[in-house]
Amino acid sequence: VYSIEAPGIGPYSIDYRVASAGGSDGFTVSIDGELIDSQTIPDTGDWQNWTTLTSQEFELVVGVYTLKIDFRDGDQNLNWFELQPPITQICVQAEDFDDQSGISLEDTLDTEPCTEGGSGGGENIGYIDLGDYVEYSISVPSDGTYLIEYRLASEQDSEFELSIGGVMLDARAFEGTGGWQEWTTRSKVIPLTAGEQIMRLDFLGGSISGAININWIRLTRQ
Structure with a gap:
């Protein structure tokens, strides 16, 4: 669970840096209890071969939110995620x-x-x-x-x-x-x-x- 801040109003997305040896069922992401994204992790070839996935767009207004990631299994590594602000x-x-x-x-x-x-x-x-x-x-x-x-x-x-x-x-x-x-x-x-x-x-x-x-x-x- 993380706290995130939206600096403006509009459509946002999230980039995730992930790796998996064999692939994974991935995870879901919710913001303030509302499901906003679901990701399946591809086989990247090794636990330290990293790739970046991008979520679908979702709307936020200015404010602080609670972001929660629920993992479906343990066959994945997550290095970081980044909230991408809307083009203004x-x-x-x-x-x-x-x-x-x-x-x-x-x-x-x-x-x-x-x-x-x-x-x-x-x-x-x-x-x-x-x-x-x-x-x-x-x-x-x-x-x-x-x-x-x-x-x-x-x-x-x-x-x-x-x-x-x-x-x-x-x-x-x-x-x-x-x-x-x-x-x-x-x-x-x-x-x-x-x-x-x-x-x-x-x-x-x-x-x-x-x-x-x-x-x-x-x-x-x-």
Whole structure:
């Protein structure tokens, strides 16, 4: 029996480091008395030949839990297990699109990274006009509320619409930053459902050609 702590809300999994000479009926795992996983141990060839197994996903909220492992037999070794936290952030580099119309790429001077510990630079999308669009495939890890952040630059005011999974979630009027490489971050809280989805930006143009530059888009579970 162990105490574990869930730092966030969402789907978790557990990695187990196991070994068995001949295989085993394995074990079951429960959290606060609820069965969340069952494992059968393969024959790893020796008691010290180790392999890692991964549980099915299960939902937790923030808190401390009691985890219990019940072994079906003694024909197994367990070295460690590790609770894998849910993915809470999605980073989309603007140049990594799946489909687009009218979009061009250029080297960016933006030094703000999309991910913690990451690096800036790379490319941004630009030379965008009225009627252009860009699409990205994203995997939303769980239902919930997300903060979406756009990394933007423009010499002019502009507008665009965001849709995810075919649902329009943001219509944004964007004030110019004073230059095509003068970057800022704009954000909004939006609801999302779990699963593979298409994120699309439709550009509504600005006062001159080349409405806006985008370096990255970040989604963070709230």
